[in-house]
Amino acid sequence: MVIDTLLEEALGGSAQALARLISMVEDGGPDGTAALRAMHPRAGRAYLIGVTGPPGAGKSTLVDAWTASLRRQGRTVGIVAVDPSSPFTGGALLGDRVRMQDHATDAGVFIRSMATRGHLGGLAPATADVAKILDAIGYDIIFIETVGTGQAEVDIVGAGDTVVIVLVPGLGDAVQTMKAGLMEIGDAFVVNKADHDDPDRTVAEITMMLQLNQDRGGWRPPVVKTVATSAQGTDEALAAIEAHRAYLTANDLLERRRKERRRAEIVRVVERRARDRALDLVRDSGRLDDLAERVHRGEMDPYAAADEILTPRMMLDHVGIAVRNLGDAARFYGAVFGLSMAERYELPDEGVRVAFLRSGGVDLELLEPLGEGGPLAKFLATHGPGLHHIAFRVPDIRRAMSAAAAAGCMLIEPAPRRGARGSPIAFLHPSAAGGVLVELVQG
Ligand SMILES: Nc1nc2c(ncn2[C@@H]2O[C@H](COP(=O)(O)OP(=O)(O)O)[C@@H](O)[C@H]2O)c(=O)[nH]1
Ligand SMILES: [Mg+2]
Secondary structure, eight states: OHHHHHHHHHHTTOHHHHHHHHHHHHHTSHHHHHHHHHHGGGOSOSEEEEEEESTTSSHHHHHHHHHHHHHHTTOOEEEEEEEOOOTTTOTTHHHHHHHGGGGTTOTTEEEEEEEOOSSTTOOOTTHHHHHHHHHHHTOSEEEEEEEOOSHHHHHHHTTSSEEEEEEOSSHHHHHHHHHTTHHHHOSEEEEOOTTSSOHHHHHHHHHHHHHHSOOOTTOOOOEEEOBGGGTBSHHHHHHHHHHHHHHHHHTTHHHHHHHHHHHHHHHHHHHHHHHHHHHHHTOOHHHHHHHHHHHHTTSSOHHHHHHHHHSOSOEEEEEEEEOSOHHHHHHHHHHHHOOEEEEEEEETTTTEEEEEEEOSSSEEEEEEEOSSSSHHHHHHHHHOSEEEEEEEEESOHHHHHHHHHHTTOOBSSSSOEEOTTSSEEEEEOGGGTTTSEEEEEEO
16 A cells, blocks of 8 residues: 555655655545554654744744754654745745755754645644654654744644744734733743844743742743844753743653644544544535525525535434334344443334334334234234334424325324434335335424
């Protein structure tokens, strides 16, 4: 399979294979999921550092300086940068590439720029997944750079083991940052562009805000001044990150943090699958056009239209089996499928005793005649035990009944009645339904 080959090549050090793998993951299709699945057991060794702050604060320049230092220590580095892609300029993607050129030929560094998907504050959702792939491939340190403007970004950098907030001198940004909720998640603060304005004042302001922010679990986020363009203070900032890592490790907090992140990961997978399922449901564009037309004409609202799409037009609800002895049959299905008897009741008017066995999917309704002469007793006398009826759940029982009547099917009763389980039910005569008695249940 293509994925296996790609994985093998990427693990063997092919940057090209790795880039293709990441594209698959970004696309979010089944191949990407397969790749992530295969890589999952290998991930968890890298240290993830989230870097965020206002645009232009110098995040990329800082990451670049840190990468150079880490490479000198012999550590490999993966970088995932999420940039707002301006429709006018093509965004900062090119800028990042140009700046990171020094590392372009270094096999120990892998840089991936991801575009935000259009809308303001929108983020390439696969960031954490891409980081995971880089982790699994074996990069020691992974930087996730995002523009800190809102909750979505908070979620993404929150995926880091250490979260670094980058600010520049001047109160405005710091206030904005606090509003965006970034203050609470910062494990270390960098005041970059210390060659400008009055950096010490900004350091003091941040320190004060941090003091107002109680309960950091014993950790005091350091605040470091840097000039990223000339690598001044950048090693001190890196040391602050390392100190946080050491703190987490020494206090058994790293594993706890990572375990908490698994919840977010599961939610992400559920979200992705739910979205895939949703796309599947609207794939029938003829049906979608039809619903759009009806909404447009004012015959229904968009919510009812969505309900029509989300509710299957027909779903097997239960299968009714005529038996001579309820207990024996129930024991059999219990022994084989582990079904338990959910309800048991007698309907003297209809001459049946009923047992419902719930399966979690399609239920079984076992029917035993109550005395002689009822319809079920007659059924048993002519057919013997066996399939008695199948019941379909439909969104609108009256609609289904009139469709059946229009198709020439005889209705056993003209209007729905309330079934023993509370929902409206109706029966269609077997003659038009392929020889099977069909029960309709409104779902
Ligand atoms: N004067 C000065 N300029 C810097 C500093 N750090 C970065 N820059 C410049 O600020 C601009 C934005 O930097 P960049 O790293 O792309 O910011 P990002 O948007 O936060 O990633 C670039 O032109 C950098 O060269 C600094 O410490 N001092
Ligand atoms: Mg940048």
